[in-house]
Amino acid sequence: MFESLAASVFDSAEDFWSWFGDKPLKIILILVIGMVAIYVMRRVVTSLTERIAIGQKPRTVVQKAPDPVDTTTGGVPSTAPAKGKWRRKNMLMSPQALADALGAANPRVAERRAQRARTVGSVLNSTANIVISTIMALTILQILEVPVTGLLTGAGVVGVAVGFGAQSLVKDFLSGILLLVEDQFGVGDVVDLGGGVVGTVEAMGLRLTQVRAFDGTLWYVRNGEILRAGNSTQEWSRAVASVQVPLGTDVDVVRAALGRAVDRVKNDPEVADSLLETPSVRGVDAVDALGLTFTLHAQVRPAQQWLVARSLRAAAHAALLDAGVVLASSTVPYDESVQDQTGSA
Template sequence: MVTASTNTENLVQDVSSWWDNPLTQDWLIDKPISIAITLVVAFFAHWLLRKLITKAVERGVKTPPKAEMPRIFGRGGAKKEEIPPEVVIMRKTQEQRRQARIRTLGAVGKSAVAIFVWTWAALTILDKLGLNVAPLIASAGVAGVALGFGAQSLVKDFLSGIFMLIEDQYGVGDTIDVGDGIIGDVEDISLRTTTLRDMDGTVWYVRNGEILRVGNFSNEYAIARFEVPVGLSNDSERAWEVIEQSFLDAVKQDAIKDAVIEVPKMKGISAFEPDHMTFRGVVKTLPGYQWEVQRYVYARVLSDMQREGITTPYPHGMGAVVKQADS
């Protein structure tokens, strides 16, 4: 009995000594509590920052852009002007694109927050476990520099994509020109690439970092321009009247009248060549409809010119020989 009692006391003393050991207290109490606190803080910070970003996105989506201040002087005074239906459609399209851009930026912000918070949490936990994180941070810096040199084109694509979204250079559904003869409708946008489909149906995947310039044919409004060649044998004033009236009548066609924003403007003779003169006209249209308006207007102008006897240069084709009627 004495031996058993002695062994029990020794065991209790060993357990007490082990429990009272500062190293044991540190690993079983202090470090787990510190790690748990770090995880709780990380979870809370991640949740809070995502919540703030979501609130900001919702507010940005629901808050329309500030309307222009009413005019106090000039025509109409401060009276509220009636907005044409085509302008309402144009503004609705722009609003949808603005909302899509805000949501995309919100998603990018949430990803950046997650990376920042959990990287901080991982480094803090490693530090609590007694690991020296300074060499890790230094190694990460060296690795980041090496990765930056090795994947600099990828980094360039992402940075270009971020600035493109912030500056709202173009959006899904826009018709853009990215250079090298690539013109098409934007089908998808990511931080790395922009997907276009041209008029022949070819899909182009263009890296954002390779886009040095962008021509957007669909931003707010478009201009349909007309160049009509007229032979020098025609009376210029009569040709001007016929073409101008044809412009005004052409845009009233049911197929395109809803796409025209303003009354066509006849600019007059824009070029004078040895064999013809060129009459130019312009009309403001909804974005993306300028080519359709051009097709209808050109067809109408040609018909009206033929009916009124206004000829184009070489009406029978270059080099054609026209037989003169016997007198």
């Protein structure tokens, strides 16, 4: 009787392991492998995006302390580095170090890079989760001998129906991804998105972009509806100031006065850091019944064109008054497309 009971238990255990090793074990292995793959992909993508967002920290170079006594200098401690300790590559700045330096000089660059990297990383994580989960589900269904072909056909029909109904939403998401990847504009940029939407970008998402206008209006723009985007603060800007004087004014006198005005702006410590080139006078740009129009311009740092343009106008006004030139009573019309979005006109 004991032998028959042992044989029955052995047969039951063998049947269990035979059953367990057929489908349940395969399903468990697929789930474990899939979860590990998702975890690894998320860690890799998150690590890369955070490294790009935060930036590579420059390595600190620790110099070896000089010898307390240097016999070659008569017992005076030497502070010169030993020969062969420094290589030429240490004097070169890597691309990452250059990006960190630019980010330190302009905080908006670092903020823009961080937002773009984290958003793209979120999209990659979601895509990896969907792809791996779909492969896991299809593999498990095949193991359970469920007809996958019929499910795929039905899912395809449903997907087409949903796609037609939500095509504008899909268009917004795809456009948002392209806006971030191509770096057309970012948070803090002054943009013109068409349709009267001109202002400072306050937030960017995959579906919507929020733009704060000069009068305080917050515009919500769908990314799929952005057909053109004018960025006034990317990489560099140009300050343009127009000055009008009466007809019959001596052009040489005006140019000399405006030359002194640009020199004054160039030497102004409050403006000098914003300049990328020396301001210049382009000359007479227009002649009409109101007078002669002269243009002063300079290449400046992003978002500094309004500050420099105001300084150029003020300096030109003072210089022309000192030269005895009377300014025309009518000024050049103000261009709303280049209005100051930083808080003052």
